[in-house]
Amino acid sequence: MERKKIRGRGAQSSAVPERFGLDQREADGDWRDAMEALDGPPVKLRTTVTEEHPRTILSFNQSPDIPFDRSVNAYRGCEHGCVYCYARPTHAYHDLSPGLDFExxxxxxxxxxKxxxxxLAKxxxxxxxIAMGTNTDPYQPIEARYRITRDILKLCLDTRHPVTITTKSDRxxxxxxxxxxxxxRNLTAISISVTTLDPRLSSLLEPRASAPRKRLAAIKQLAAAGVPTHCSVSPIIPAITDEFMEEIIAKAGQIGARSAGWIPLRLPHEVAPLFREWLDVHYPDRAGKVMSIVRSIRGGKDNDPNFRTRMKPKGVWADLFRSRFHLACKRAGLISHDNDPKFQLDCSQFRKPEIGGQMRLL
Incomplete structure (x- = not known):
């Protein structure tokens, strides 16, 4: 029997993660505990936003796989609903599903x-x-209401602090x-991810992100304004999106992008079963082929979580994607990066912010 599709969302279920024992929690007896089991997910899922007030906002990392050591995430969860999003498992830390709860x-x-x-004043x-958009998109739809990303950019401009943004939105x-x-002032660079050029496929993979043509238009407008812009052809999903690689890179070169990069599909923790479920719903005819190629570039597993290898797929298929990517960049006149670009931004202009009305000495 064909599965019922949840339209307008990426994940197709609210699968509960097993890592933290969430699947073993006792029901409280409320009728809602059994509602989804009996009736399935609600016909139309509503997006809710909870405001939280952490004590710190700047996160540091020592990963050898990424070119930045600090980031800011103004939001948790992402309404774009990209089914492949590697950030989905973070919702499990808060007793929420990496599936539909995440979006x-x-x-x-x-x-x-603030x-x-x-x-910055310490x-x-x-x-x-500072990297923004490393976990969830800083320009997802709720940014239009909260403008948190804009406030951070104002602060970066005031303090002359370099900042980069990764997004799937023309917002x-x-x-x-x-x-x-x-x-x-050489203080920013923007990376826009273009996964496919097919609007229908995009609506299934990343249902509430900007359409591909809007992302390309954003690259063009940013580049025309003198903003260094990078096109990320990510993630590459074998037998689903890889056919668009060369055309995306060619278009990015024509409209002014300075560089391009690619990252192969990653399926950490709960993302793997969610993606398999998505394949079964939308592409049952090629689900086996897709996962066979994914496992072939990940050492026979759905995912490689290890430092220094998780961003570097191996095997015949990985070599083929890599060769195609570099050749396409050469033809388009783009600087090529196998994963995240290493932006050369100026840190020497930094000036500490004013705190409590105290004026700067210089």
Whole structure:
């Protein structure tokens, strides 16, 4: 029997993760505990936003696989609903499903800019570029209401602090005025992910992200304004999106992108069963082929979680994708990166922010 599709969302269920024992919790006797089991998910899922007030906002990492050591995430969860999103498992830490909860039960941090200002003002703080969009998209739909990303960009401009953004949304153009000023000082670079050129496929893979044509238009407008712009052809999903690689790179070169990169599909923790479920619903005819190729580039597993290898697939298929990518970049005149680009931004202009009305000495 054909599975019922949940339209407008990426995940097709609210599968409960097993890592934290959430599947063993006792029901409280409320009728809602059994509602989904009996009737299935609600016909129309509503997005909710909870405001949270953490004590810090700047996260540091020591990963050898990414070129930045600090990041800011203004939101948790992401309404874009990309079924392949490697950030989905983070919702499990909060007793929420990495499936439908991740894209419908969102969290916003309205104090993010203030918290970042306090951090930048500390005597021992030393600047290196801050990455935004590393976990969830800073320009997902709720940014239009909260404008947290804009507040952070204002702070970065005021303090001359370098910042990068990764997004799947043309909403980034709402802050073009700030990005232009940052770019003039070599303080920013933007990476826009274009997964496919097929709007129907995009609506299934990443149902509430901007359409591919809008992302390409954003690259063109950012580049025309002098903002260094990178096109990320990510993730590459074998037998689903890889056919678009060359055309995406060619278009990116034509509209002014400076560089391009690719990242193969990653399926950590609960993302693997969610993606398999998505394949069964939307592409049952090729599900086996897709996962066979994924496992072939991941050492026979659905995912490789190890440092230094998780971003570097191996095997015949990986070599083929890599060769195709580099050849396409050469033809398009783009600088090529196998994963995240290493932006060269200026940290020497940094000036500590004013705190409590105290003026800068210089």
């Amino acid at each position: 419908t039960k969102l969290f916003a941090k309205p104090d993010a800019a 918290l970042l200002r306090d951090t 005597p021992k703080y030393r600047p290196r570029w 980034v153009l709402a802050d073009l005025d700030l990005l232009e000023e940052l770019a003039k």
